[in-house]
Amino acid sequence: MARKTTLYSAHIAAGAKMVDFGGWDMPINYGSQIEEHHQVRGDAGMFDVSHMSAVDVEGERSREFLSFLLANDVAKLRESGKALYSCMLNEQGGVIDDLIVYYLDETRFRLVINAATTDKDLAWIKRQAGPFDLGIAPRRDLDMIAVQGPLARQKVMSLLPGEHVEAASSLKPFFAAQLGDFFVARTGYTGEDGFEVTLPGEQAHAFWDRLLEAGVRPCGLGARDTLRLEAGMNLYGQDMDEETTPLEAGLGWTVAMKDEREFIGREALEAQKAGGVPWRFTGFILEGRGVLRAGQRVVTSAGDGVITSGTYSPTLQKAIGMGRIPAEADGTCQVDMRGKLLELRLVRPPFVRNGAACEGIL
Amino acid sequence: MSNIPEDLKYTQSHEWVSREANGNVRIGITDHAQEALGDLVFVELPAVGDETDQGDSVAVVESVKAASDIYAPVTGEVVAINEDLEDDPGLINNDPYGDGWLYEVALSDESELDDLLDAEAYEESLED
Numbered sequence: 001m002a003r004k005t006t007l008y009s010a011h012i013a014a015g016a017k018m019v020d021f022g023g024w025d026m027p028i029n030y031g032s033q034i035e036e037h038h039q040v041r042g043d044a045g046m047f048d049v050s051h052m053s054a055v056d057v058e059g060e061r062s063r064e065f066l067s068f069l070l071a072n073d074v075a076k077l078r079e080s081g082k083a084l085y086s087c088m089l090n091e092q093g094g095v096i097d098d099l100i101v102y103y104l105d106e107t108r109f110r111l112v113i114n115a116a117t118t119d120k121d122l123a124w125i126k127r128q129a130g131p132f133d134l135g136i137a138p139r140r141d142l143d144m145i146a147v148q149g150p151l152a153r154q155k156v157m158s159l160l161p162g163e164h165v166e167a168a169s170s171l172k173p174f175f176a177a178q179l180g181d182f183f184v185a186r187t188g189y190t191g192e193d194g195f196e197v198t199l200p201g202e203q204a205h206a207f208w209d210r211l212l213e214a215g216v217r218p219c220g221l222g223a224r225d226t227l228r229l230e231a232g233m234n235l236y237g238q239d240m241d242e243e244t245t246p247l248e249a250g251l252g253w254t255v256a257m258k259d260e261r262e263f264i265g266r267e268a269l270e271a272q273k274a275g276g277v278p279w280r281f282t283g284f285i286l287e288g289r290g291v292l293r294a295g296q297r298v299v300t301s302a303g304d305g306v307i308t309s310g311t312y313s314p315t316l317q318k319a320i321g322m323g324r325i326p327a328e329a330d331g332t333c334q335v336d337m338r339g340k341l342l343e344l345r346l347v348r349p350p351f352v353r354n355g356a357a358c359e360g361i362l
Numbered sequence: 363m364s365n366i367p368e369d370l371k372y373t374q375s376h377e378w379v380s381r382e383a384n385g386n387v388r389i390g391i392t393d394h395a396q397e398a399l400g401d402l403v404f405v406e407l408p409a410v411g412d413e414t415d416q417g418d419s420v421a422v423v424e425s426v427k428a429a430s431d432i433y434a435p436v437t438g439e440v441v442a443i444n445e446d447l448e449d450d451p452g453l454i455n456n457d458p459y460g461d462g463w464l465y466e467v468a469l470s471d472e473s474e475l476d477d478l479l480d481a482e483a484y485e486e487s488l489e490d
Contacts, residue, residue: 028427
């Protein structure tokens with residue numbers, strides 16, 4: 001039996017088509033996922049992301065613990081509210097999950113982790129936290145609504161109490177602030193500006209309804225996937241997992257190894273770097289007709305690769321994807337689409353940012 | 363509840379078949395199928411002149427979500443394809459029984475039409 005978020009009845013009322021996602025009954029679309037996609041690129045849309053989990057790490061040694069737990073370095077978090085994207089690795093360098101960590105104060109950090117990985121993440125975090133004398137508190141009392149698009153911030157701010165508007169409007173990208181009951185973060189998973197609002201569950205319906213009245217349209221996980229893929233953002237479980245290192249998944253930029261900091265998975269990553277990373281992670285564009293899909297074989301001069309995420313890009317109106325090819329591959333690559341080999345163009349993601357195609361994509 | 367016109371024939375794989383005035387049959391996918399697939403973005407049709415056998419995979423429709431094979435409901439020569447779908451596959455979502463038709467064939471064997479489901483039987487197959 002799939003779990004339901006607080007906003008389940010609001011989704012049904014809005015005509016959502018529901019699907020199972022990571023053990024949760026979630027809206028895939030409310031009619032047309034392409035219209036929802038364009039709504040976010042051109043105006044403002046909202047996503048119920050309450051299936052994801054906020055976990056507060058509390059205690060004197062929080063920073064020291066996260067420095068050990070995460071592949072990115074929380075030493076980069078110096079200003080209150082600053083957010084950092086990081087992978088959490090196992091000893092083999094495989095990705096247990098990717099997450100956002102927010103620095104609240106020196107004794108309190110907030111992690112936002114994926115839905116399907118929540119149970120294993122919590123078990124891992126608690127096990128690793130043993131010696132650090134910390135509180136690890138999943139905040140099941142909180143819901144999350146992501147409001148994304150060029151008009152998203154303006155529409156959210158129109159609904160905030162007057163005393164919080166200035167603080168919200170001055171939030172820089174990748175910063176958050178606790179504004180009354182709302183934890184407002186200028187983050188997202190769409191490549192557009194916007195806020196992710198974490199709020200008490202009992203206020204979720206009222207806030208959702210007010211966003212609707214402000215003209216923010218509900219958008220489902222279908223649009224969320226095409227938006228994040230256009231934005232070149234990895235999806236856990238598809239683009240990387242416990243069998244993949246961040247170096248093989250295009251996430252080398254999130255691994256901080258310049259200094260001597262000890263963190264879980266470091267040795268494995270250093271060994272892989274020394275021996276040569278076997279895979280190159282890249283973006284793909286199919287100029288011909290058809291749609292790239294996760295799992296399709298990519299044929300190269302040095303053996304086969306794989307599409308790990310693929311879709312039809314509503315903004316570019318052609319198929320795009322990301323995936324792994326052998327590091328030694330050079331020259332052209334083709335995708336095996338139902339037995340036909342079709343030419344792929346290799347590009348560096350993102351494909352789309354702030355409503356427009358990125359340089360080199362078209 | 364999806365729309366299932368009374369005057370068409372159906373397959374369990376969600377194609378519809380309509381007898382045209384000129385004796386040919388026109389083929390498309392049902393409202394239920396387009397709804398399940400979501401926004402269609404790409405259609406690969408047979409070529410005019412192709413001979414298609416009942417049950418063969420003859421076309422592919424792709425939505426943002428998935429690719430789906432279309433199986434020939436009847437045997438015959440393809441005499442027309444819906445060229446508008448190349449630029450606007452969304453016609454299938456908007457009007458699956460009208461502007462969203464896929465292709466037309468000249469029937470080889472009239473009796474194959476008897477193998478198809480009527481509206482009531484198709485509706486029952488959806489409930490199973």
